[in-house]
Amino acid sequence: MIEVQHLSKRYGPFTAVDDVSFSVGAGEILGFLGPNGAGKTTTMRIITGYMPASEGTVTVAGHDVFSDAIEAKKRTGYLPETPPLYPDMSVRDYVTFVARIKGVPSREVRGRVDDVMKKTHIADMASRHCGKLSKGYKQRVGLAQALIHNPDVLVLDEPTAGLDPKQIIEARQLITELGGNHTVVLSTHILPEVSQTCNRVVIIARGKVVAVDTPDNLTARLRGSETMYLQVSAPGADVTQALAAIAGITRVKAEAGGNGLVSIEVDCEQGRDVRRELAATVVHQGWGLLELRPMRMSLEDIFLSLTTEDAGSAPADAAPAATEAASA
Amino acid sequence: MRNVITIARKELQSYFASPIAYVVIGFFALLFGYFFASLIYWFEQQSLQMTPGSGPPLNINQALIGPVFMNVSVIVLFVMPMITMRTYAEEKRSGTMELLLTSPLTDVQIILGKFLGALGLYAVMLAVTLIHVGVLFLYGNPEWKPVATVYLGLLLMGACFISAGLFISSLTKNQIVAGMVTFAVFLLLWVINWLGQSFGPTGQAVISHLSITEHLDDFARGIIDTKHVIYYLSFIVFGLFLTAKSVDSERWRG
Numbered sequence: 001m002i003e004v005q006h007l008s009k010r011y012g013p014f015t016a017v018d019d020v021s022f023s024v025g026a027g028e029i030l031g032f033l034g035p036n037g038a039g040k041t042t043t044m045r046i047i048t049g050y051m052p053a054s055e056g057t058v059t060v061a062g063h064d065v066f067s068d069a070i071e072a073k074k075r076t077g078y079l080p081e082t083p084p085l086y087p088d089m090s091v092r093d094y095v096t097f098v099a100r101i102k103g104v105p106s107r108e109v110r111g112r113v114d115d116v117m118k119k120t121h122i123a124d125m126a127s128r129h130c131g132k133l134s135k136g137y138k139q140r141v142g143l144a145q146a147l148i149h150n151p152d153v154l155v156l157d158e159p160t161a162g163l164d165p166k167q168i169i170e171a172r173q174l175i176t177e178l179g180g181n182h183t184v185v186l187s188t189h190i191l192p193e194v195s196q197t198c199n200r201v202v203i204i205a206r207g208k209v210v211a212v213d214t215p216d217n218l219t220a221r222l223r224g225s226e227t228m229y230l231q232v233s234a235p236g237a238d239v240t241q242a243l244a245a246i247a248g249i250t251r252v253k254a255e256a257g258g259n260g261l262v263s264i265e266v267d268c269e270q271g272r273d274v275r276r277e278l279a280a281t282v283v284h285q286g287w288g289l290l291e292l293r294p295m296r297m298s299l300e301d302i303f304l305s306l307t308t309e310d311a312g313s314a315p316a317d318a319a320p321a322a323t324e325a326a327s328a
Numbered sequence: 329m330r331n332v333i334t335i336a337r338k339e340l341q342s343y344f345a346s347p348i349a350y351v352v353i354g355f356f357a358l359l360f361g362y363f364f365a366s367l368i369y370w371f372e373q374q375s376l377q378m379t380p381g382s383g384p385p386l387n388i389n390q391a392l393i394g395p396v397f398m399n400v401s402v403i404v405l406f407v408m409p410m411i412t413m414r415t416y417a418e419e420k421r422s423g424t425m426e427l428l429l430t431s432p433l434t435d436v437q438i439i440l441g442k443f444l445g446a447l448g449l450y451a452v453m454l455a456v457t458l459i460h461v462g463v464l465f466l467y468g469n470p471e472w473k474p475v476a477t478v479y480l481g482l483l484l485m486g487a488c489f490i491s492a493g494l495f496i497s498s499l500t501k502n503q504i505v506a507g508m509v510t511f512a513v514f515l516l517l518w519v520i521n522w523l524g525q526s527f528g529p530t531g532q533a534v535i536s537h538l539s540i541t542e543h544l545d546d547f548a549r550g551i552i553d554t555k556h557v558i559y560y561l562s563f564i565v566f567g568l569f570l571t572a573k574s575v576d577s578e579r580w581r582g
Contacts, residue, residue, distance in 0.1 A: 049429070089341070101335070
């Protein structure tokens with residue numbers, strides 16, 4: 001549905017987007033992840049036809065966004081970072097205005113406006129001026145605006161920014177519902193959002209794509225080994241030796257706290273579940289098992305490791321937890 | 329065309345949804361009323377001083393309506409920057425430019441829409457003066473044709489100001505900057521012929537031709553000269569062309 005090929009955007013000597021390529025299939029929800037200033041907004045602005053690219057091409061539903069701009073724009077809905085509202089217009093007037101300029105046929109305008117206002121839960125604010133709405137409502141009116149012409153492609157720039165937790169959940173639900181009927185590209189720097197709503201993630205840093213994958217694959221790919229975290233109460237015992245003897249365990253790192261409490265990180269071979277053996281050993285030794293849980297590398301860690309300085313190197317090296325562990 | 333009308337309607341709507349339209353029209357009416365009343369008073373004095381039979385009676389079109397509308401052109405000079413300064417600057421500042429530029433609209437449709445919207449407000453403003461002219465028709469017997477030409481001239485002149493104002497507004501995000509620059513440019517276009525004499529006869533001819541209000545004189549006398557019409561129309565088209573270029577270049581620079 002969206003094809004981005006070798007896209008670059010330069011502002012004078014500054015390169016905001018550098019040779020970015022990816023594609024989004026119909027009905028897919030793609031998360032666009034990256035630190036501030038990574039080039040997310042610039043890429044989205046190019047996809048929506050707000051600005052032309054310096055190099056490369058973008059097609060939306062087969063229409064080039066530059067040479068066939070009008071057709072591409074008819075199929076794209078865009079919610080910029082700040083919802084583009086006219087503060088003096090009432091919500092209904094505003095949505096109606098957008099419906100007209102987006103090319104909704106005159107006799108369908110009224111019906112579409114009602115539909116979209118119902119869908120985004122803003123019908124109760126229809127006669128309120130846009131400038132007087134709360135942040136959450138502004139965002140929803142922005143979403144209504146993007147949906148009004150029932151576009152194939154929805155581009156949402158940080159759709160949940162500035163919302164309260166309840167609104168965030170509602171917004172995510174709405175976005176998940178929209179996927180399937182629409183192809184959605186959303187940018188965010190809130191990581192749980194990506195794993196909850198997106199089918200695929202593009203991680204971008206300093207204008208370059210550093211990873212494209214599903215959230216699950218990304219997590220798996222960056223984990224060279226499985227790590228377990230234990231906390232035991234074992235006054236005066238040599239915890240490290242006892243645990244290292246278990247088959248499949250490659251490394252044990254123990255750290256003694258007060259009152260005989262020991263915090264332990266255990267690395268084991270990938271795909272091997274050693275939790276039973278760990279528990280059995282602890283019990284067998286007569287220690288108290290206070291906590292046992294797998295340490296997953298969260299999307300946060302992946303994100304940090306991919307977007308910090310040596311982002312170009314191999315994923316295994318890039319994972320800070322793994323490198324630290326090997327040397328201990 | 330539908331898109332142009334939609335944008336124009338939105339522009340007009342936003343003028344009237346904010347205090348801009350009411351303040352602009354209200355104070356224009358106040359100033360115009362004052363000029364009108366004082367010129368009527370002057371006209372009355374002149375008529376009373378004339379001894380009957382000493383010559384033709386004062387022509388109400390030439391002695392009253394013409395001067396009144398030359399005064400209007402001065403008020404328009406001050407008022408117009410306030411109408412045009414927000415057109416693009418405000419859209420850029422509030423981010424709604426992103427909506428317009430990502431909608432299936434061409435730049436020309438947006439520009440024409442904004443132009444017609446501002447022209448609409450200006451026309452409503454001018455329409456207020458019909459009341460005063462109506463009073464003249466009620467109690468005097470002016471000719472209607474020179475009155476019609478003066479309105480035509482004022483509309484054309486206002487359209488020039490609007491196209492220049494749109495261009496200046498498209499250059500900045502800041503309304504005050506847009507307003508001030510627009511005002512300075514309008515004022516310079518108005519008084520540009522003061523310095524004309526120092527450039528020799530050819531220079532003077534060229535410069536006085538550039539003066540935006542100079543072309544209004546003939547309209548006030550009831551003359552529609554194609555020279556002036558073409559001047560105004562080419563000024564309008566040039567201003568809109570510059571606006572289109574400015575919007576396009578903004579797009580590339582980001």
